[in-house]
Amino acid sequence: xxxxxxxxxxxxxxxxxxxxxxxxxxxxxxxxxxxxxxxxxxxxxxxxxxxxxxxxxxxxxxxxxxxxxxxxxxxxxxxxxxxxxxxxxxxxxxxxxxxxxxxxxxxxxxxxxxxxxxxxxxxxxxxxxxxxxxxxxxxxxxxxxxxxxxxxxxxxxxxxxxxxxxxxxxxxxxxxxxxxxxxxxxxxxxxxxxxxxxxxxxxxxxxxxxxxxxxxxxxxxxxxxxxxxxxxxxxxxxxxxxxxxxxxxxxxxxxxxxxxxxxxxxxxxxxxxxxxxxxxxxxxxxxxxxxxxxxxxxxxxxxxxxxxxxxxxxxxxxxxxxxxxxxxxxxxxxxxxxxxxxxxxxxxxxxxxxxxxxxxxxxxxxxxxxxxxxxxxxxxxxxxxxxxxxxxxxxxxxxxxxxxxxxxxxxxxxxxxxxxxxxxxxxxxxxxxx
Numbered sequence: 001x002x003x004x005x006x007x008x009x010x011x012x013x014x015x016x017x018x019x020x021x022x023x024x025x026x027x028x029x030x031x032x033x034x035x036x037x038x039x040x041x042x043x044x045x046x047x048x049x050x051x052x053x054x055x056x057x058x059x060x061x062x063x064x065x066x067x068x069x070x071x072x073x074x075x076x077x078x079x080x081x082x083x084x085x086x087x088x089x090x091x092x093x094x095x096x097x098x099x100x101x102x103x104x105x106x107x108x109x110x111x112x113x114x115x116x117x118x119x120x121x122x123x124x125x126x127x128x129x130x131x132x133x134x135x136x137x138x139x140x141x142x143x144x145x146x147x148x149x150x151x152x153x154x155x156x157x158x159x160x161x162x163x164x165x166x167x168x169x170x171x172x173x174x175x176x177x178x179x180x181x182x183x184x185x186x187x188x189x190x191x192x193x194x195x196x197x198x199x200x201x202x203x204x205x206x207x208x209x210x211x212x213x214x215x216x217x218x219x220x221x222x223x224x225x226x227x228x229x230x231x232x233x234x235x236x237x238x239x240x241x242x243x244x245x246x247x248x249x250x251x252x253x254x255x256x257x258x259x260x261x262x263x264x265x266x267x268x269x270x271x272x273x274x275x276x277x278x279x280x281x282x283x284x285x286x287x288x289x290x291x292x293x294x295x296x297x298x299x300x301x302x303x304x305x306x307x308x309x310x311x312x313x314x315x316x317x318x319x320x321x322x323x324x325x326x327x328x329x330x331x332x333x334x335x336x337x338x339x340x341x342x343x344x345x346x347x348x349x350x351x352x353x354x355x356x357x358x359x360x361x362x363x364x365x366x367x368x369x370x371x372x373x374x375x376x377x378x379x380x381x382x383x384x385x386x387x388x389x390x391x392x393x394x395x396x397x398x399x400x401x402x403x404x405x406x407x408x409x410x411x412x413x414x415x416x417x418x419x420x421x422x423x424x425x426x427x428x429x430x431x432x433x434x
Contacts, residue, residue, distance in 0.1 A: 011069030014421040015267040017328065018097055020089040022363045022414045023059025024334055025113035027085055030367055045370040056371040056415040060085035061113040062272040062364045065099055068265055071185035076103045080262065080270055086117030093417055101131050104181045107138045108273060109195060109259035110145035118153055122166040133167035135182060139260060140172050176284050188262055191284055194276040195259035196341025267422040268328045272364055275341050277351065286325065325356040327428040328420055333362035336369060336399055346402040349381055353406045358428045361414040369395045374413035383408035
């Protein structure tokens with residue numbers, strides 16, 4: 001059951017974070033880039049993956065595995081997102097890092113790159129091969145989308161064939177309501193951020209009860225108690241037969257699409273898919289820092305979070321001498337340019353400066369910029385600019401102009417397989433850049 005509590009790591013063992021995937025929904029490399037005809041402009045990032053030195057440009061859907069010290073010294077494994085490439089990621093990284101049992105899966109949102117690997121979790125629960133069930137923590141909206149897209153995952157009578165489906169216990173979590181993972185001593189704080197916009201007011205197809213089950217969480221489980229938590233009452237109002245879904249009213253404001261970020265054990269803040277963090281969420285995450293004045297454009301005081309206020313000045317650099325934010329920040333960065341549903345590089349740097357973490361790892365990359373180029377840009381944010389006579393790529397030259405003025409902070413691109421650790425004193429390090 002969810003509880004309203006939080007905790008710091010009190011164990012001598014570190015909190016471990018392993019990047020299972022650091023690419024956008026399409027993953028890297030792109031098939032079209034690898035098979036481009038003669039004369040086409042070559043994609044430096046994707047073509048580099050054909051050689052050993054380009055391995056860090058192979059990126060699966062954004063996902064992490066965290067191994068967290070719990071009660072009585074037990075290590076708790078938490079997965080954030082199981083997208084389209086989760087199975088391949090697990091096959092590569094679980095054996096390398098000694099991962100096996102999954103104590104919880106947190107889903108950020110209901111897009112394919114976050115939840116389309118749910119079915120692959122049968123590898124853990126089928127005939128209790130590793131465990132009897134997997135505990136899933138999702139928003140009400142995401143749960144409803146799972147019902148719509150994969151009804152057999154919440155009601156077994158929808159399964160065909162032999163019924164070889166995973167066993168889940170569903171937990172509905174809410175914005176800014178902290179919870180504990182099943183009395184383990186591991187505490188999570190979910191919070192909602194904007195991940196683009198919803199351009200339609202039509203509701204998704206709702207759960208339709210079958211002759212065998214009127215409950216959306218009934219799974220006829222083979223193990224005791226895993227069928228799932230009952231969802232909140234009043235949430236299931238399917239359209240009547242023949243009724244038409246509401247059409248979009250273009251005169252009404254476009255609503256943001258909401259996606260969860262997570263604070264894990266007060267050691268890591270994870271925000272993989274975001275276009276804007278509302279100011280009230282900043283107050284939740286960093287309650288003791290100054291509020292950014294709202295601009296006339298109705299944003300959170302930043303023009304598209306590009307690091308400047310409405311007068312063109314840097315709005316988030318408070319010149320604090322030492323990092324005061326969470327030890328580790330994992331933050332969205334799709335490409336250099338600002339995007340409608342993701343952060344661009346300048347946006348990410350602006351947010352990273354405001355968080356003021358010891359270490360910021362960017363994730364969710366497209367193929368426009370290579371890993372090596374992002375390393376150069378991250379070092380520049382730290383104040384380590386290339387020498388004036390350095391030969392730079394077009395991306396590096398453009399990215400360096402986006403660094404802007406502000407506090408020098410540690411920022412690097414994450415890559416698949418990178419392991420990050422936070423000790424009990426809140427000191428972060430990793431096994432790649434260190």
